Amino acid sequence: MAFLKIAHLEKSFGTTRVVKDFDLEIERGEFVSLLGPSGCGKTTVLRMVAGFETPSSGAIIVDGKDIVGLRPNQRNIGMVFQAYALFPNLTVAENVAFGLKIKGTPAEQRDARVKEMLAMIGLPDLGGRYPFQLSGGQQQRVALARALAVQPQVLLLDEPLSALDAKIRVSLRTQIRDIQRELGITTIFVTHDQEEALSISDRIVVMNGGVAEQVGAPFEIYNRPATRFVAQFVGTLNLIEADVTLPETGTVRIGTTEISLGRPLKPGRVTLACRPEAVSLGLADGRPLVLHAEIGEVHFLGAVIRVQARAGRTTLSLDTFNRPDTPPPAAGDKVQVSISPADLLVLEA
Amino acid sequence: MMRFMSWTAFLLGSLIFILPLLGMTEFSLSMRRGVYSLDAYMSVLSDPVFRATFSYSVMMALFTIVFGVLLVVPTAYWVRLKMPELRPVIEFITLLPLVIPAIVIVFGYIRLYNTSSWLPLTGSTMGTNILLMFGYSALALPYMYRAVDTGLRTIDIATLTEAAQSMGAGWVQIFARVILPNVLVAVLSGAFLTFAVVIGEFTMAALLNRPAFGPYLQLVGANKAYEPAALAVIAFAITWACMGLIQLVTRLSKHTRAQR
Numbered sequence: 001m002a003f004l005k006i007a008h009l010e011k012s013f014g015t016t017r018v019v020k021d022f023d024l025e026i027e028r029g030e031f032v033s034l035l036g037p038s039g040c041g042k043t044t045v046l047r048m049v050a051g052f053e054t055p056s057s058g059a060i061i062v063d064g065k066d067i068v069g070l071r072p073n074q075r076n077i078g079m080v081f082q083a084y085a086l087f088p089n090l091t092v093a094e095n096v097a098f099g100l101k102i103k104g105t106p107a108e109q110r111d112a113r114v115k116e117m118l119a120m121i122g123l124p125d126l127g128g129r130y131p132f133q134l135s136g137g138q139q140q141r142v143a144l145a146r147a148l149a150v151q152p153q154v155l156l157l158d159e160p161l162s163a164l165d166a167k168i169r170v171s172l173r174t175q176i177r178d179i180q181r182e183l184g185i186t187t188i189f190v191t192h193d194q195e196e197a198l199s200i201s202d203r204i205v206v207m208n209g210g211v212a213e214q215v216g217a218p219f220e221i222y223n224r225p226a227t228r229f230v231a232q233f234v235g236t237l238n239l240i241e242a243d244v245t246l247p248e249t250g251t252v253r254i255g256t257t258e259i260s261l262g263r264p265l266k267p268g269r270v271t272l273a274c275r276p277e278a279v280s281l282g283l284a285d286g287r288p289l290v291l292h293a294e295i296g297e298v299h300f301l302g303a304v305i306r307v308q309a310r311a312g313r314t315t316l317s318l319d320t321f322n323r324p325d326t327p328p329p330a331a332g333d334k335v336q337v338s339i340s341p342a343d344l345l346v347l348e349a
Numbered sequence: 350m351m352r353f354m355s356w357t358a359f360l361l362g363s364l365i366f367i368l369p370l371l372g373m374t375e376f377s378l379s380m381r382r383g384v385y386s387l388d389a390y391m392s393v394l395s396d397p398v399f400r401a402t403f404s405y406s407v408m409m410a411l412f413t414i415v416f417g418v419l420l421v422v423p424t425a426y427w428v429r430l431k432m433p434e435l436r437p438v439i440e441f442i443t444l445l446p447l448v449i450p451a452i453v454i455v456f457g458y459i460r461l462y463n464t465s466s467w468l469p470l471t472g473s474t475m476g477t478n479i480l481l482m483f484g485y486s487a488l489a490l491p492y493m494y495r496a497v498d499t500g501l502r503t504i505d506i507a508t509l510t511e512a513a514q515s516m517g518a519g520w521v522q523i524f525a526r527v528i529l530p531n532v533l534v535a536v537l538s539g540a541f542l543t544f545a546v547v548i549g550e551f552t553m554a555a556l557l558n559r560p561a562f563g564p565y566l567q568l569v570g571a572n573k574a575y576e577p578a579a580l581a582v583i584a585f586a587i588t589w590a591c592m593g594l595i596q597l598v599t600r601l602s603k604h605t606r607a608q609r
Contacts, residue, residue, distance in 0.1 A: 050511070050515060051514070071514075072514035072515055073514045073515075073516075073517045073518055073519055075515075076517070077515060078515060078516070079511070079512070079515040081512060083505060083508050085505065085508040085509055086512075087512075087513075087527055088504065088531055089527075089533075098513070098518075098526075099516030102517045102518050143512075150517065156515075
């Protein structure tokens with residue numbers, strides 16, 4: 001049985017159902033991200049696990065015990081907040097020791113644990129400082145140490161990196177993942193940043209309108225999105241309209257080119273999708289779908305160059321690696337772009 | 350031009366406030382003919398009734414502060430945390446003592462809690478003292494509530510409460526270890542204002558016939574010349590000392606430095 005099981009979880013505020021029949025099973029030590037746009041219900045799910053919101057119905061089972069009836073302080077679930085939530089009147093060491101003090105841990109053990117935690121987050125010498133004397137990244141690391149000091153059975157991270165600048169965000173998310181792996185703590189991470197979720201999660205739950213649209217590993221979510229929403233929300237997507245000419249073999253016509261997708265399709269019109277990295281500039285072996293296009297915008301992103309190419313009424317984004325000996329195409333250039341049928345996703349309505 | 354007008358307004362205001370004070374202080378020092386002396390102050394301070402009434406008012410102020418803190422801080426915290434929609438109602442209630450005269454409140458008390466009522470508080474000294482403390486608390490409510498509410502506004506109480514809960518803290522621990530220490534400066538501001546209100550209060554203490562400092566001031570004022578001025582200066586000094594203490598506590602509070 002899964003270590004953390006959420007079954008048929010529902011939450012309504014007045015007449016608005018914000019979480020609908022939400023199911024999720026998380027194994028011990030797993031790092032699962034709840035990813036979705038604002039208002040999709042991801043934070044509400046997290047807050048129900050923490051005990052800050054009461055579910056309208058459903059069960060939250062941790063290590064075989066239903067915790068829905070327990071108060072937040074009885075659940076032994078640690079939480080890190082977007083706004084750090086360090087106690088301003090306490091020093092860093094006192095903040096980390098707070099939960100241990102509440103538990104009645106003897107002073108010696110407490111001090112040792114605080115030292116261990118501060119060393120773990122790389123701030124061994126800052127125990128005497130107050131939160132206002134720390135940077136945002138340091139404060140969030142202290143918040144993480146504070147949440148972990150009491151050895152919670154589950155760690156909840158509520159958009160902990162949102163308030164930080166880009167560089168700190170990347171380094172801190174790596175540090176969070178390293179610490180989580182080292183401690184083997186079951187973790188739920190809420191974010192609206194797909195790059196964050198894709199980079200550090202064992203599994204991702206993509207949420208929309210209060211339901212889990214897809215649960216899977218980052219590779220699966222990105223490459224095999226189960227729904228149109230997942231496909232469009234995670235990563236950049238090119239949409240290509242096609243006519244199904246032979247439904248049994250999945251043959252479609254795009255412009256004047258006919259290709260077989262190798263799987264049966266419903267007759268009529270179909271929306272195909274592909275990632276920018278699946279579109280090649282020029283002709284290539286194994287890419288029979290060739291479109292004539294004109295270069296529009298060219299965005300130099302450093303290692304990658306993102307090019308907009310207009311093929312008829314379809315605008316395609318394509319990514320190419322930057323090579324110092326090959327200058328990027330210029331706006332207005334007439335080019336051919338090619339795509340492999342294997343990279344085309346069929347989006348259900 | 351604007352600068353000149355500002356300074357003129359400031360100086361005019363200062364004259365209105367400072368001149369009477371200077372005059373009163375000068376008068377309080379003039380008991381001995383021809384020379385300035387502290388005779389009026391010595392006379393007041395050596396009066397056993399002064400000591401008794403002042404001690405009584407200080408004690409009442411302390412009890413009022415304790416009661417006010419226990420009443421206002423949890424109320425303001427709970428309203429902000431769980432019932433924000435009730436804030437306008439609570440604010441209105443806390444403003445009532447400013448528009449209802451003390452004499453109305455005290456007559457209401459006497460009517461409700463006299464010796465033939467269901468709760469005869471005025472029937473004993475202790476009961477009357479308790480009634481007076483409630484009256485003082487009502488008078489100080491606007492100041493205490495506003496001070497505490499302003500303090501609570503400066504911290505994210507919802508998130509701090511949840512953070513403490515997630516670490517195993519119960520409501521009493523959250524209140525004592527997280528909320529109260531973080532609004533301590535505001536609570537102290539409210540406490541000093543309460544102290545100043547109680548020390549000079551006359552109506553309630555006089556009508557409930559309690560030996561407080563306010564009625565003593567009136568009594569001395571009616572019968573002596575220089576001592577009332579000395580007492581008024583002492584009362585001013587106490588009020589200003591309270592204001593100074595509020596500033597001092599705010600400055601000395603380490604964790605609030607970043608917020609300034």
